[in-house]
Amino acid sequence: MDSLALLRDLCERFGVAGFEGDVRERLEELVRPHVDEIRVDPLGNLIGERQGTGGPTLMVDAHMDEIGFMVSYVEEEGWLRVVPVGGWDARIVASHALTILADDGGKVPGVFGTVPPHMLTQADREKPLTLEDAFVDVGAESADEVEELGIRVGSPAVIAYPFGQLDGANTVMGKALDDRAGCAVLVQVLEALAGETLEVTLVASFAVSEELGLRGAKTAAAQIEPDLALALEGTVAADVPGIAPARQPTRLGDGPAITVMDQTIVVSPVVVRALTDLAEAEGVPYQYKLPGVGGTDAGEIHLSGKGVPTGVVSIPCRYIHSPFSVMRLDDFENAVRLTTAFVRRCTEILPPAREG
Numbered sequence: 001m002d003s004l005a006l007l008r009d010l011c012e013r014f015g016v017a018g019f020e021g022d023v024r025e026r027l028e029e030l031v032r033p034h035v036d037e038i039r040v041d042p043l044g045n046l047i048g049e050r051q052g053t054g055g056p057t058l059m060v061d062a063h064m065d066e067i068g069f070m071v072s073y074v075e076e077e078g079w080l081r082v083v084p085v086g087g088w089d090a091r092i093v094a095s096h097a098l099t100i101l102a103d104d105g106g107k108v109p110g111v112f113g114t115v116p117p118h119m120l121t122q123a124d125r126e127k128p129l130t131l132e133d134a135f136v137d138v139g140a141e142s143a144d145e146v147e148e149l150g151i152r153v154g155s156p157a158v159i160a161y162p163f164g165q166l167d168g169a170n171t172v173m174g175k176a177l178d179d180r181a182g183c184a185v186l187v188q189v190l191e192a193l194a195g196e197t198l199e200v201t202l203v204a205s206f207a208v209s210e211e212l213g214l215r216g217a218k219t220a221a222a223q224i225e226p227d228l229a230l231a232l233e234g235t236v237a238a239d240v241p242g243i244a245p246a247r248q249p250t251r252l253g254d255g256p257a258i259t260v261m262d263q264t265i266v267v268s269p270v271v272v273r274a275l276t277d278l279a280e281a282e283g284v285p286y287q288y289k290l291p292g293v294g295g296t297d298a299g300e301i302h303l304s305g306k307g308v309p310t311g312v313v314s315i316p317c318r319y320i321h322s323p324f325s326v327m328r329l330d331d332f333e334n335a336v337r338l339t340t341a342f343v344r345r346c347t348e349i350l351p352p353a354r355e356g
């Protein structure tokens with residue numbers, strides 16, 4: 001499947017943390033032809049395993065979940081109150097359209113209602129918008145009508161807009177590029193390796209609930225017991241007006257980003273060097289992500305078992321953790337090339353096992 005169609009398909013699926021079923025079903029279809037074994041673990045991680053020639057086990061992770069909301073209360077008059085699932089900036093939520101997952105699996109549209117500007121006092125205008133004050137309108141006039149729609153306390157919701165191309169070519173926008181971009185890279189890496197005999201046992205792990213604290217990756221790594229791992233992310237690009245270059249974690253168009261350190265891991269210099277050397281050898285443009293920003297599943301994976309050398313390759317995305325993010329297809333495709341090269345050649349960087 002071409003990059004654009006794959007990204008569109010994955011981005012538009014519903015996958016709020018803890019409710020990744022829609023994304024998982026599609027990924028299972030896409031991955032099954034390229035692995036020897038595939039399973040869904042008790043927390044909902046999708047794990048596909050491809051046997052190699054007896055070499056070490058390489059875990060490649062991408063998370064399926066996205067940030068969203070959960071219905072926390074239904075007012076008598078039919079308004080919904082919500083709490084965030086994952087890290088939102090409350091100031092940008094007002095007046096956006098929502099998709100709420102109903103009990104029967106259907107999607108119910110809604111909108112974050114706002115008070116018309118005509119009615120605002122000066123004091124109202126200066127008050128920051130908070131999620132505690134936010135209310136969602138689903139067109140219902142009573143709590144009973146909300147119930148008839150299949151919505152209840154606990155229903156998950158997401159701000160949703162259609163996937164699109166900004167410039168008709170290389171720049172795309174969509175919700176949940178964090179981390180459907182990583183999921184799509186992993187799918188394309190498996191496609192690129194079709195028919196090849198690998199030295200490593202390759203385990204593709206599509207994790208749940210990253211946005212709530214790297215939860216799925218923790219149990220996935222515990223059962224995979226990798227010797228080496230790589231996390232794929234859609235990460236913060238901040239190459240926008242008002243942010244000085246020294247504060248831009250990544251930039252669009254400069255290639256996939258290699259993490260040296262973030263809030264969850266200091267990547268082994270051996271892994272950073274290997275990714276850098278591979279990028280150079282393959283002619284793949286790359287950038288280093290500005291140290292100290294964010295965190296990924298690598299944070300949990302590298303602490304599993306007796307410890308796992310783990311790297312992070314990210315696709316720069318502007319506006320992540322907002323209703324839509326913006327990414328360049330050439331960065332995405334270069335992330336596929338770098339990751340594919342890593343799978344083929346990662347055994348060269350593993351230190352020889354130390355005999356006890």
Ligand SMILES: [Zn+2]
Pocket residue numbers: 063178179210233234
């Ligand atoms: Zn992410």
